[in-house]
Amino acid sequence: MTAAKRYLLVVLATALCPVVAFADDWTPPAERTDLTPKDMKRVESVTRPTTDFSKPERFETMQGGAATTKATVNRDVFSQSSENITFAEEETFKLGNALFRKFWVSSPSSTQASDGLGPLFNARSCQSCHLKDGRGHPPEGDSDATSMFLRLARPARTPEEQARIDSYETINFPDAVYGGQFQDFAVPGLAAEGHMKIDYTEKPFTLGDGTVVSLREPTYSVTDLAYGPMGEDTTLSPRIANQMIGMGLIQAIHPADILAKADPDDADGDGISGRPAIVSDHRTGDVKLGRFGWKAQNASVRDQSSGAFSGDIGISSPDAPNHWGDCSETEADCLAMPHGAQPRLGETEAPDPVMELVTFYSENLAVPARRDVDDPEVLRGKQVFYEAGCTSCHTPKYVTSRDAENAAHRFQLIWPYSDFLLHDMGEGLADHQQVGVADGYEWRTAPLWGTGLTEVVSGHSFFLHDGRARNRTEAILWHGGEAEDARDNFANASKEDRDALIKFLESL
Numbered sequence: 001m002t003a004a005k006r007y008l009l010v011v012l013a014t015a016l017c018p019v020v021a022f023a024d025d026w027t028p029p030a031e032r033t034d035l036t037p038k039d040m041k042r043v044e045s046v047t048r049p050t051t052d053f054s055k056p057e058r059f060e061t062m063q064g065g066a067a068t069t070k071a072t073v074n075r076d077v078f079s080q081s082s083e084n085i086t087f088a089e090e091e092t093f094k095l096g097n098a099l100f101r102k103f104w105v106s107s108p109s110s111t112q113a114s115d116g117l118g119p120l121f122n123a124r125s126c127q128s129c130h131l132k133d134g135r136g137h138p139p140e141g142d143s144d145a146t147s148m149f150l151r152l153a154r155p156a157r158t159p160e161e162q163a164r165i166d167s168y169e170t171i172n173f174p175d176a177v178y179g180g181q182f183q184d185f186a187v188p189g190l191a192a193e194g195h196m197k198i199d200y201t202e203k204p205f206t207l208g209d210g211t212v213v214s215l216r217e218p219t220y221s222v223t224d225l226a227y228g229p230m231g232e233d234t235t236l237s238p239r240i241a242n243q244m245i246g247m248g249l250i251q252a253i254h255p256a257d258i259l260a261k262a263d264p265d266d267a268d269g270d271g272i273s274g275r276p277a278i279v280s281d282h283r284t285g286d287v288k289l290g291r292f293g294w295k296a297q298n299a300s301v302r303d304q305s306s307g308a309f310s311g312d313i314g315i316s317s318p319d320a321p322n323h324w325g326d327c328s329e330t331e332a333d334c335l336a337m338p339h340g341a342q343p344r345l346g347e348t349e350a351p352d353p354v355m356e357l358v359t360f361y362s363e364n365l366a367v368p369a370r371r372d373v374d375d376p377e378v379l380r381g382k383q384v385f386y387e388a389g390c391t392s393c394h395t396p397k398y399v400t401s402r403d404a405e406n407a408a409h410r411f412q413l414i415w416p417y418s419d420f421l422l423h424d425m426g427e428g429l430a431d432h433q434q435v436g437v438a439d440g441y442e443w444r445t446a447p448l449w450g451t452g453l454t455e456v457v458s459g460h461s462f463f464l465h466d467g468r469a470r471n472r473t474e475a476i477l478w479h480g481g482e483a484e485d486a487r488d489n490f491a492n493a494s495k496e497d498r499d500a501l502i503k504f505l506e507s508l
Contacts, residue, residue: 028255028256028259028276028289029254029255029256029259030256031256032254032256032257032401033256034254034401034402034403035402039402039411042399043399046058046397046399046413047397047398047399047413049386049391049396050386053379053380053382053383053386054379055374055379056373056374056379059413060370060373060415061369061370061373062369062370062413063246063367063368063369063370063414063415063416063449063450063508064082064245064246064249064366064367064412064414064415064449065249065400065412065413065414066083066084066408066412067082067083067084067085067248067249067364067366067367067408067409067412068083068366068367068368068369069081069082069083069366069367069368069369070083070369071366071368073368073371073453073456074456075132075456075457075459076132077368077453077456077457078132078133078134078243078244078245078365078368078450078453078457079097079132079133079365080365080366080368081093081364081365081366082248082364082365082366082408082409083366084408085364085406085408086408089360089364089408092357092360092361093360093361093364095357095361096357096358096359096360096361096362097361099354099357099358099361100125100126100127100358100361100362101125101126101127102114102125103124103125104116104117104124104125104313104315104340104349105117105124106118106119106187106188106337107187107337107338107339107340108338108340109340112340112342112345113342113345114340115340115349116314116315116316116323116339116340116341116349116350117187117313117314117315117340118183118185118186118187118190118313118314118325118334118337119186119187119190119314119324119325119327119334119337120183120185120186120190120192120193120314120325120326120327120331120334121183121185121186121187121312121313121314121325122145122146122149122181122183122184122185122311122312122313123146123147123185123312123313124313125313126308126312126313126358128146128147129146129147129241129308129312130147130241130242130243130244131147131241131457131458131459132457132458133243133244133245133365133457134243134244134453134454134457134458135147135240135241135242135243135454135458135462136148136240136241136242136458136467137240137458137460137462137467138198138218138238138240138462138466138467138468139196139198144184145184145195145196147240147241148196148238148239148240148241148466148467149181149182149183149184149196149238149239149312150181150182150196150220150222150236150237150238150239151180151181151182151236151237151238151239151433151435152174152175152178152179152180152181152182152230152234152235152236152237153172153173153174153175153180153234153235153237153433153434153435154172154173154174154175154231154233154234154235155172155173155233155434156172156173157173157233161173165434165436168278168279168280168287168436169280171279171297171434171435171436172433172434172435172436174326174328175230175231175234175328176231176328176330177227177228177229177230177231177328177330177331178193178225178227178230178234178328179326179327179328179331180311180326181311181312181326182194182196182222182236183314183326184196186334187337189337190333190334190337191226191227191333192226193225193226193227194222194223194224194225194226195222195223195224196220196221196222196238197220197221197222197223198218198219198220198238199218199219199221200216200217200218200219200468201216201217201219202214202215202216202217203215203216203217205477205491207491207492207498208491208492208493209494209495211495213473213474213477215468215469215474215477215478216468216470216474217428217468218238218466218468220236220238221236222236227330227331228330235431235432235433235440236431236433237431237433237435238431238465238466239294239465239466240462240465240466240467242293242294242446243450243451243454243457243458244362244365245365245366245367245368245449245450246365246366246367246414246416246447246449246450247292247301247304247362247363247365248301248362248363248364248406248408248409249367249400249409249412249414249416250291250292250416250420250447251291251292251300251301251363251404251409252400252401252404252405252406252409252410252412253291253398253400253401253414253420254400254401255288255289257398258276258289258291258419258420258421259276259289261274261395261419261421262274262275262276262421270392271482271485272392272393272423272482273423273424273482274393274419274421274422274423274445274482275421275422275423275437275442276289276290276296276421276422276437277289277290277291277295277296277297277421277422277436277437277438277444278290278436278437279296279297279298279299279436280299281299281300281303282298282302282303282306282307282319282320283302283318283319288300290436290444291420291444292304293444294443294444294446294465295422295435295436295438295442295443295444296420296421296422296438296444297435297436297438301359301362301363302319302355302359303319304362305355305358305359305362306319306320306355307320309350309355309358310322310325310326311325311326313325314326314327315340315349315350316339316341316348316349316350317348317349317350317351317354317355318346318347318348318351318352318355319355321347321348323339323340323341323348323349324337324339363406363409364406364408367414367449367450368450368453370415370507370508371452371507372503372507373507375503375507377499377500377503378500378503378504378507379504380497380500380504381497381499381500381501381502381503381504381505382504384490384493384497384498384500384501384504385501385504385505387489388486388489388490388493388501389485389486389489390486391417392486393418393419393421393423393445393482393483393486394417394418394419394445394448395416395417395418395419395445396415396417397413397414397415397416398413398414398416399411399412399413399414400412400414414449415449416447416448416449417447417448417449417508418444418445418446418447418448419445420444420445420447421444421445422437422438422442422443422444423442423443423444423445423481423482423483424439424441424442424481424482425441425442425443425479425480425481425482425483426441426479426480426481426482426483426484427441427480427481428478428480429441429443429464429465429478429479429480429481431465441481443465448505448508449508450508451463451505451508452505452506452507452508463475464478472502472505472506473498473502476490477490477491
């Protein structure tokens with residue numbers, strides 16, 4: 001019996017970052033090393049941008065390659081496993097799913113394999129934020145903010161602090177009192193940090209044909225602060241939870257293919273200057289290419305998972321072993337609360353078996369098959385998408401590495417529609433918060449696959465990092481900075497072309 005199975009049996013019976021040597025530099029791969037010359041020609045041919053919009057491209061329906069799910073489109077379509085994992089891996093996937101959905105409880109508890117929540121937290125389970133494995137949303141009306149939170153950070157204040165950022169040792173510095181994440185829930189006997197407040201102002205945007213679209217512009221603040229004032233230079237960055245599909249395939253994209261799209265100095269003069277996010281691995285400290293999170297601050301699915309366990313739920317893991325989560329040194333009441341680490345299960349509240357299972361689950365949530373790829377209006381919308389310049393950042397397709405850790409992810413033609421680089425999106429979307437190499441104007445290009453099913457899976461149509469956009473048209477019109485020309489091309493297009501582009505996005 002594996003350690004993972006032993007751990008889960010204990011869980012079901014009772015309930016149902018370390019100091020590392022840091023790399024000084026990183027040599028990015030100049031070209032793919034996993035392909036033969038014959039393979040390379042095949043990859044270059046199949047990933048070449050299309051110029052024929054009269055019919056679908058070959059394999060376009062299979063957005064996730066052989067891992068694509070053809071399950072019935074309903075609320076559970078994002079929760080399917082990759083079609084090409086083995087029968088034995090299906091068991092691992094299901095065990096990971098159970099842990100992803102598990103509600104953690106405060107310590108001490110009779111359910112000893114499930115205690116350790118908080119003491120300060122934003123959610124009690126992974127699934128609470130990633131609704132049906134889809135995207136979160138801002139609070140609307142009387143609803144709470146469980147699937148949305150505020151990142152807190154201040155800029156470097158000294159040359160020594162800046163050197164730590166420049167060497168990828170850290171991505172920024174937390175608020176001295178409230179830490180790196182504002183948490184609006186707490187275990188019994190402890191006060192939550194406070195509450196997020198959002199005020200919206202309607203802002204008109206006039207399209208080329210005179211149509212006026214109202215965009216809602218948010219302003220963020222915090223109220224009911226329980227532990228004193230927040231730092232004057234602390235910035236608030238709102239984030240909704242990302243959809244979970246296709247993460248293992250994104251991880252399997254060879255870094256050379258992502259880096260080949262980078263043009264930090266806009267050498268080709270096209271106005272697009274994507275930059276790679278360079279980060280350190282949470283466990284090893286090795287410098288790697290970031291590709292997960294709104295600012296690509298995490299290099300791997302496991303890094304993304306351990307950060308969420310710690311920051312969102314307050315659960316320690318081997319990668320982030322602080323039992324009190326994001327409690328700062330000044331929150332003495334929080335640090336005085338009991339934790340949930342059980343020596344018989346491991347040294348942390350979520351020991352390695354948990355991290356392994358949740359990571360595997362997160363890596364193998366399948367991308368749904370495309371729909372209506374041969375619909376004439378969808379094909380027209382695809383052409384408008386290309387001609388407007390959207391593919392300058394939303395790269396349609398890749399062939400994953402032959403060296404991917406999981407055989408299911410190897411050498412797959414996938415269609416994520418992202419270059420996974422950082423781009424300046426203009427003042428309108430700026431959060432003015434530095435995250436590693438990303439400045440306060442830069443965001444990772446969000447993958448578009450699966451976004452056409454947001455309403456089906458998550459029950460809403462809110463888009464962008466903070467859900468301010470109430471539909472796809474608003475999301476496009478918020479694009480600025482490097483994306484301003486593409487936005488204006490959409491805004492000045494005919495209504496028929498705009499509608500066609502939206503229908504294309506709905507097919508993804």
